[in-house]
Amino acid sequence: MVGLHKSEFANPVVNWIDQRLPLFSMMKNEYSSFPTPKNFNYFWNFGALAMINLMIMVATGVFLAMHYTPNTAMAFDSVERIMRDVNYGWLLRYVHMNGASMFFIVVYIHIFRGLYYGSYKNPRELLWMLGVVILLLMMATAFMGYVLPWGQMSYWGATVITNLFSAFPVVGESIVTWLWGGFSVDNATLNRFFSLHYLLPFVIIAVVFLHVIALHITGSNNPLGIEPKGPQDTIPFHPYYTIKDSVGMCVYLTVFAILVFFAPNFLGHPDNYIPANPLATPADVVPEWYFLPYYAILRSVPNKLIGVLMLFGSIGVMFILPWLDTSPVRSARFRPIYRQLIWVFVIDCLVLGYVGAKPPQGSILLIGRVATAYYFLHYLVILPLLGKLERPLPLPESISQPVTRGGGPLPAGAAATPMEKV
Amino acid sequence: MRRPLRLRTVLLHGAAVLLAAALAHPAPAAETAEPVAQSWSFSGPFGGLDLAAAQRGFQIYKEICSNCHSMNQLYYRNLSGIGLSEDQIKAIAASFTVPKGVDDQGQPVEGPALPSSHFHAPFPNPEAARAANNGALPPDLSVIVKAREGGPDYIYGILTGYADPPPDMKMGDGMMYNKQYPGNQIAMPQPLQDGSVTYTDGTPNTLSQEAHDVVTFLTFAANPEMIERKRMGVRIVLFLVMMTGVTYVVKRKIWADLH
Ligand code: HEM
Numbered sequence: 096m097v098g099l100h101k102s103e104f105a106n107p108v109v110n111w112i113d114q115r116l117p118l119f120s121m122m123k124n125e126y127s128s129f130p131t132p133k134n135f136n137y138f139w140n141f142g143a144l145a146m147i148n149l150m151i152m153v154a155t156g157v158f159l160a161m162h163y164t165p166n167t168a169m170a171f172d173s174v175e176r177i178m179r180d181v182n183y184g185w186l187l188r189y190v191h192m193n194g195a196s197m198f199f200i201v202v203y204i205h206i207f208r209g210l211y212y213g214s215y216k217n218p219r220e221l222l223w224m225l226g227v228v229i230l231l232l233m234m235a236t237a238f239m240g241y242v243l244p245w246g247q248m249s250y251w252g253a254t255v256i257t258n259l260f261s262a263f264p265v266v267g268e269s270i271v272t273w274l275w276g277g278f279s280v281d282n283a284t285l286n287r288f289f290s291l292h293y294l295l296p297f298v299i300i301a302v303v304f305l306h307v308i309a310l311h312i313t314g315s316n317n318p319l320g321i322e323p324k325g326p327q328d329t330i331p332f333h334p335y336y337t338i339k340d341s342v343g344m345c346v347y348l349t350v351f352a353i354l355v356f357f358a359p360n361f362l363g364h365p366d367n368y369i370p371a372n373p374l375a376t377p378a379d380v381v382p383e384w385y386f387l388p389y390y391a392i393l394r395s396v397p398n399k400l401i402g403v404l405m406l407f408g409s410i411g412v413m414f415i416l417p418w419l420d421t422s423p424v425r426s427a428r429f430r431p432i433y434r435q436l437i438w439v440f441v442i443d444c445l446v447l448g449y450v451g452a453k454p455p456q457g458s459i460l461l462i463g464r465v466a467t468a469y470y471f472l473h474y475l476v477i478l479p480l481l482g483k484l485e486r487p488l489p490l491p492e493s494i495s496q497p498v499t500r501g502g503g504p505l506p507a508g509a510a511a512t513p514m515e516k517v
Numbered sequence: 518m519r520r521p522l523r524l525r526t527v528l529l530h531g532a533a534v535l536l537a538a539a540l541a542h543p544a545p546a547a548e549t550a551e552p553v554a555q556s557w558s559f560s561g562p563f564g565g566l567d568l569a570a571a572q573r574g575f576q577i578y579k580e581i582c583s584n585c586h587s588m589n590q591l592y593y594r595n596l597s598g599i600g601l602s603e604d605q606i607k608a609i610a611a612s613f614t615v616p617k618g619v620d621d622q623g624q625p626v627e628g629p630a631l632p633s634s635h636f637h638a639p640f641p642n643p644e645a646a647r648a649a650n651n652g653a654l655p656p657d658l659s660v661i662v663k664a665r666e667g668g669p670d671y672i673y674g675i676l677t678g679y680a681d682p683p684p685d686m687k688m689g690d691g692m693m694y695n696k697q698y699p700g701n702q703i704a705m706p707q708p709l710q711d712g713s714v715t716y717t718d719g720t721p722n723t724l725s726q727e728a729h730d731v732v733t734f735l736t737f738a739a740n741p742e743m744i745e746r747k748r749m750g751v752r753i754v755l756f757l758v759m760m761t762g763v764t765y766v767v768k769r770k771i772w773a774d775l776h
Contacts, residue, residue, distance in 0.1 A: 134776065152528060172589075172590070175590045175659070175660065178742065179590065179595075179742075185742040185746065186746075186749075189746075190687050195539055330775065333774065334771050335771065335775070338764070338767055338768045338771050338772075339768055339772075341764045341768070342761065342764045342765050342768050345757055345760045345761035345764050346761055348757050349754060349757040349761060352750060352753050352754050352757055353752070353754060356562075356746055356747060356749060356751075356753065356754065357562045357747065357750055358751020359746075360663055364665050365663060365665055365668075366664070368660045368663040368664035368739075369656075369664045378699075479650075
């Protein structure tokens with residue numbers, strides 16, 4: 096029959112459907128028998144974990160939205176009402192609230208994996224850039240979600256961040272008024288933030304879809320950063336990585352559960368349990384922990400416009416990273432200097448996070464400036480130069496035969512590490 | 518070979534300096550005491566709730582704090598969470614008169630509160646509360662324990678932190694000196710002292726006991742789900758730890774044939 100998909104499933108119903116809509120074939124090809132490098136380490140769990148986390152956010156969010164009231168006079172009380180009177184409402188809310196933190200933990204580790212093993216390099220540039228788009232959308236979603244409970248930090252965080260746009264000359268003020276839907280953060284703002292907070296996760300799902308399509312075109316990178324040379328280098332995704340991802344998922348859920356059940360407010364700010372009050376500014380307006388490094392970058396320069404541009408630039412450099420890093424070698428394992436500098440960069444980001452939580456004065460301000468400068472130095476100067484200066488270690492011939500002898504006048508100790516013991 | 522190594526040394530030094538600078542925490546503009554950790558029945562993953570203390574705490578709230586502070590998120594029915602019986606709750610509620618809508622002439626009606634009524638608030642609006650308190654607004658206490666850094670220890674610190682101001686300190690009009698409060702000047706007159714309430718269960722009514730009890734009640738009020746949450750959490754975490762072990766063993770089995 097012309098036009099029917101060639102399906103070979105034993106179950107007649109499955110086969111009938113698959114011939115007309117080859118969903119089962121797609122799942123089988125893309126997940127079950129998908130040939131995957133055999134040498135993944137546990138860093139390769141985090142993509143799947145992010146996917147699970149996204150589903151948890153949507154599931155809890157939809158139920159929260161059934162009980163939440165987006166009105167400045169009622170929002171705070173409606174969240175408390177969810178916590179007290181909705182059956183397991185406290186669980187929904189604490190899972191959603193800590194789920195946002197878990198999401199950023201997972202995604203930051205996922206990004207670190209990409210940086211360490213050079214997963215952004217040819218041919219995975221678009222895959223990486225789609226990831227950066229997801230990060231941006233997550234940031235927007237989380238920012239607007241944090242406004243919804245209408246506590247002090249909700250209100251003042253929204254005020255400070257939306258006000259950033261006023262830094263742009265000429266149009267700045269109009270942009271801010273447009274964002275607010277009025278002349279201050281108010282009911283109109285809360286309503287549109289709720290609408291967008293409901294919408295954006297579905298945009299994220301769409302971009303995640305593209306991210307996964309791009310992944311299945313190029314295939315996964317791996318800890319050695321070399322492409323599989325043949326079937327001896329790959330294994331089917333199922334059962335090998337389904338079970339390995341399950342191990343990671345159990346650990347992830349354990350950490351998540353410890354937060355939700357024993358320290359649900361540990362990562363939050365107590366001021367957000369004070370109802371929003373436009374007349375009382377909190378002593379220091381601080382964003383959620385996952386925004387602190389960017390906040391430190393923003394506050395490191397006295398000029399607001401430059402601060403805002405640097406804030407956007409800090410994500411912008413991630414976008415063009417595939418072209419900033421000039422080294423042809425992907426994995427940090429074979430880049431003796433990059434392998435150390437990537438940790439310096441991680442420390443730099445942690446320092447920025449620490450600085451972001453403190454008032455920008457005295458030595459904190461100075462440290463923030465140095466750390467901001469280093470952040471951009473890493474992307475804009477070190478990575479372009481390092482690719483040219485650094486002498487990589489000899490690459491293994493293939494994933495199955497990782498130990499190569501000879502290949503360069505290097506001390507014996509510098510040989511490539513053998514394949515990861517999985 | 519040489520050049521990159523030198524580059525690395527320079528950069529690593531830079532990073533080390535950065536880190537050292539970050540760790541050398543500059544002294545904060547400290548004048549307010551850090552909350553001192555107290556021992557609470559509800560602390561830790563296995564912590565429960567000392568119901569007797571919470572009930573004494575409710576007595577203190579009812580007799581003292583509720584003269585100035587509302588607890589708008591609570592209903593009388595919530596008191597079952599601190600172990601009060603239905604009859605006790607009905608009797609407590611009935612002792613308060615609350616607005617009950619309008620009659621068929623459109624006139625506002627008042628009547629005794631029910632278990633389903635909100636806690637009676639001392640003032641009809643924030644303006645009235647300020648007017649009665651020297652311009653200061655007594656905050657709603659429903660979630661106060663979650664709304665302050667340091668939580669129960671901090672509130673305990675406020676209630677027990679009253680003292681004479683240091684001689685060189687200029688106190689504002691109607692302000693009290695308090696060791697715990699940021700800036701040390703609080704508009705709340707000392708609400709508790711030794712013997713402020715009479716306990717019916719023979720517990721000594723010292724200041725620290727009273728503060729301890731009312732904070733236990735306020736912690737319950739802010740987290741009515743706490744007991745259930747922790748009990749559920751212990752089971753779920755144990756289950757997940759077990760699942761992690763099982764899954765890991767299965768993973769080893771599946772992967773064994775690859776080597
Ligand atoms: C990308 C996924 C999502 C992220 C990162 C996210 C993040 C957040 C954050 C940080 C909060 C504030 C939590 C608090 O402090 O109370 C929040 C609240 C909320 N979110 Fe989401 N969210 C996501 C998806 C969703 C979805 C899909 C929905 C609805 C369909 C939703 C509905 C809500 C509602 C109703 C609230 C207010 C209740 C509350 O504050 O707990 N969220 N979200």
